[in-house]
Amino acid sequence: MTAPVVTGPVVTRPVVTGPVVTGIGIAAPTGLGTEEHWRATLAGRPSIRRITRFDPAPYPSQLAGEVTGFEPADHLPSRLIPQTDHMTRLALVAAAEALADAEVANGDMPEFDMGVVTAASAGGFEFGQNELEKLWSKGSHHVSAYQSFAWFYAVNTGQISIRHGMRGPSGVVVSDQSGGLDAIAHARRHLRKGTKLVVTGGVDGSICPWGWLGQLASNRLSTSQDLDQAYLPFDTRACGHVAGEGGALLIVEDGEAAAERGARKLYGQISGYAATFDPKPGTGREPALRRAILGALADAGAGPDEVDVVFADAAGLPRLDHEEATAINAVFGPGGVPVTAPKTMTGRLYAGAASLDVATALLAIRDQVIPPTINVSPDPRLALDLVTGEPRSASLRTALVLARGYGGFNSALVVQAVNGQRTK
Amino acid sequence: MTSNNRRVVITGIGVMAPGAVGAKAFWELLSSGKTATRLVTGFESSGFRSRIAAQCDFNPEAEGLGPQEIRRMDRAAQMAVIAARESIADSGIDLAGWDPARIGVTLGTATGATMGLDIEYRVVSDDGRLHLVDPAYMAPHLYNYLVPSAFAAEVAWLAGAEGPTAVVSTGCTSGLDAVAHAREVLAEGSADVMITGATDAPVSPITLACFDAIKATTPRNDEPETASRPFDLTRNGFVLGEGAAIFVMEERESALRRGAHIYAEIAGFASRCNAFHMTGLRPDGREMAEAISVAMKQAAVRAEDIDYINAHGSGTKQNDRHETAAFKHSLGATAYDIPVSSIKSMVGHSLGAIGSIEIAASALAIEHNVVPPTANLNVPDPECDLDYVPHTARERQIDTVLTVGSGFGGFQSAMVLTGPDGGAS
């Protein structure tokens, strides 16, 4: 069914059926707030620097993408501050921005019609380190009452749902760096079953000494101290990634419900998704990323020729970069689609990574420009059309976002401009 | 992917529970009404307010784990893999004969590798002395503890799964929500077999300390065997537990075609959030009631069709009152006619795992037509006045079970399981 709906100044759009993104909130090393992040991203501004949150000198990796200029007291009521980890505070601010962007205020919609599905990786790890420290150095009576809920993986979903009175189905997905896409996909399942609006995505961070040790143990962190050379995905000099904190939260609504309430911003549709898991190491079977790409395209009813840009996972290690390039080229042909990794500016944000990529992809579609991958000289053997240097203007309707999690998780998501809707 | 809404059934069960290694021993424990709660073992606990736990006694090597698996896996992951192996054997399914792309995994956990992290933290920080923890003592598999999606990876490797794989972590409803997630993956056609369930190994000093701080656990340390008292007037908190329950779940038609034994169908599920408080519950239970009503509607069952309610029944003053209100709210006067029990009275509250352990109990109740009892229920509470099946298991034709969960963060989940012959007509 299509019916013209008046949105904004004199534009009419057909009603979209299926999930649409109506608001975005971002807290990232590139900026606190969507437009600040987008401006920095288009400017190719690197936001990776030497860690300031603790003295990184004892550790082989010393760089990170930190969110700077964030004063919790400027954004949150004081009663929330003692009971929240730093990354939960960022999540609450991003959720508030996303809801404001979508023009949804607390109480605007029936409470059972709204849910929250976030991705997590390590939970409120910094909060947890402080509590562990008190436990073991001082004794169990020094552990805070807030530890019972400030660190666990569900904390962001819980706190967002409370702050905004959302009583519908909610959830938390943990699949390392592919969690952001899996959370959005699960939000889509809720919308298909009748929930009208879901706050989804991820905001994450474990930039504290104990979290840092955990991340070092992945053997994937770059040990380069050179800000411009530490994280070089698809480059012959690839030597690991830089970790970061932050992410993005999206307001995803049922298209018809969004039209009914007069939602003015329709950033795009969630058109297709698939998730796969790599074969156990040593079996010699093909990594499952290609199948995730094909599955997402099939789910979207889109052929490879319709994809205008790929936001890569960009692990930044030769073997993994090679796997990703191979999968992309198998589907699109060598150099067959523009590929970019703006996460070279922020670092990899764990449960915040993929939803930030989705948000960036939607902004790219909005403004018809592909943000660049910075610092990288693409290895020609990988045969990727990597967007480097300047942002590239392009006709963008369909974006594919890829995310791979440690252990073998692969997820792929297709987002499309609203006026590019295809009927199945 | 189309929303086929294919039907989903449980064909294999594996359980690692306090007092019971394996589903058979688990059912024997439940039907006996014996409790597995005792004083905490394994670390010095004299300084804690609550020193009781329900712990699993098992030897990982004896249960089939190799030295490298034991080294790299936190205890919770070990329990998940052991239970997964049991469930796969129980189901009789030959996973090697399936397209790996059609096999997936969803596992639940609330506290992840908290035990392993506590142990490793002490080393690298030298018992909290070093804020800048010492990288020289970093364990090589620490990343698996940092991010618990490693649990799902381990089970996926065991099963040869290359389909959708994830961990769901919604606090104390993780065990229900993970199975519900797997059900949706199956129902929509993204996989044909899912290995799903949950695991948690939270019995460690940091967890004891934080529950002490909010006085959520029972301090009845002089009577550990009877300390978990759901619905009893003298209840004063939950007993922390650990464990895992894993299922093989299949699309129903293909399970029937291969002649699988079907324990139960996941006929309905719904979840809601309190959006009230991270740990508190309002007494009216209306969000849980809403979840129950929606799950029942999905399963096309009425209150009169429910043969057994497997309660959350954690044994805190506020939960049992909240839950009783939710049952009355959603089921009306019929709530008084349905036997309700809490197996936490026997196996404690294993946080993210218990939802799956309770699904196992519910499926086995259907299998055996026996309602497990609520142990330690001696003094009735006027605010909790339903039939909670005190002490002794009860034989009864069971075709439809409602199982519910409630957790920190406000999560409220409800699931309806029906017997293989279709449950309610």
Next chain:
Amino acid sequence: MATITIDDLRRIFEDVAGADEGVNLDGDIIDTEFAELGYDSIAVLEAVGQIRRDYGISVDEDALAEVHTPRSLLELLHAYSG
């Protein structure tokens, strides 16, 4: 041992649980219910925990369950500090 005053309580609560906008903690709050001051049961437990850490005073749990105002908390604390 120092006797805890209402000012100490005010400071401890603000430290461990912040302060709600629109609530004037400087006013005469001694008989105002904690819930009205924006402090839930976790905030009270955390404050009591902090008092134990700072002052060495532990209170009876059952008695604490009946405490709903700063005055009744002070009375309980004074009873236990001898």
